[in-house]
Each structure stands twice: as C-alpha cells, then as structure tokens.
Amino acid sequence: MKIRTRIATAVTVALASVFVAVPAFAADDTVPPLSHAGDPLNYAGIIAVGIVLLLIVLVLSTLVGNLFEKK
Numbered sequence: 310m311k312i313r314t315r316i317a318t319a320v321t322v323a324l325a326s327v328f329v330a331v332p333a334f335a336a337d338d339t340v341p342p343l344s345h346a347g348d349p350l351n352y353a354g355i356i357a358v359g360i361v362l363l364l365i366v367l368v369l370s371t372l373v374g375n376l377f378e379k380k
Contacts, residue, residue, distance in 0.1 A: 317373040325365050 314374045314377045318370040321369040321373050
C-alpha cells in the first residue's frame with residue numbers, strides 16, 4: 310500500500326470512530342457509564358456493534374484506497 314492510502318485509511322477510521330462515539334458523549338448522565346461486577350453483558354449487542362464497525366472500516370478503507378490506485 311502506498312503511504313497516501315495508509316494515511317487516508319487512518320483518517321477514515323478516525324472519523325468513523327468519532328461518529329460512532331458521538332451518541333455516548335450526548336448520553337444522559339443519570340445512567341452510570343460503567344457496568345459493575347456481576348451485571349449481565351449484552352453479548353448480541355456487543356457483537357452487532359463490532360460487526361457494524363468492522364464493515365464501516367473495511368468499506369471506507371476500500372473506497373478510499375480505490376481513489377489512489379492507478380488505472
């Protein structure tokens with residue numbers, strides 16, 4: 310990969326992570342942000358968010374990488 314593609318991929322991932330984190334910054338403060346020991350985890354939600362983030366990173370990095378390929 311060329312250096313421009315790597316930089317563009319890093320910028321894309323950084324922007325995507327900011328957009329994903331915005332709802333957490335805007336959340337209501339009445340709910341504690343951290344879970345406590347013994348609280349059940351929502352594994353389906355964790356896996357779904359991981360898959361969505363993976364898809365966003367892969368699709369955006371592919372699109373940005375295609376911009377810099379010679380034809």
